[in-house]
Amino acid sequence: MKKIILILGANGVGKSTTSEILLHKLTKCAFIDADWCRAINPFPFTEATKIAVSNNIYSLFKNYLLCEDIEFIIFPYGFHGERKQIFDQVLSWLKQDDILFELCPVILKCDREENMRRLIKNGREKERIERGMKNTYTFYDTYTYPRIDTTNMQPEDVAEKILEILNYKIR
DSSP states (O other): OOEEEEEEESTTSSHHHHHHHHHHHSSSEEEOOHHHHTOOSSOOOOHHHHHHHHHHHHHHHHHHHHOTTOOEEEEEEOOTTTHHHHHHHHHHHHHHTTOOOEEEEEEEEOOHHHHHHHHHHTTOOHHHHHHHHHHHTTGGGGOOSOEEEOTTOOHHHHHHHHHHHTTOOOO
């Protein structure tokens, strides 16, 4: 069965970097960048843009899930704010279409100081860093999905750990 590898975590924890590495390690794999699904300037989080983003994500998932050459879809995403509702809507639409898949969520986390260091290194503005740390750093603590502490890990090692969780052997 096709797998959606959902990589969750706070802003700046390494979701996108790890996803790009996984894309090259897995065969028959697609990568959906959530940032591109909502690349609107400016980005007003309104009902209209939520519908557009939901449709973008749904269309990409559906196209890849129906493609016989794809087995894995990697999707780095954040559930904070209203994003979980958007993701749940997308999954609902896929199920209504009788599209079969296995959801494989993994949470990435690192200690607060390391998370701050990564956000600063990424060039994020101080206000955005403070808001992100307040709103997303502990957000995933209540979820029971497999979790990887990336504090002292390189992205390559994080990708390997995800493959272990998936019981995937590089061919």
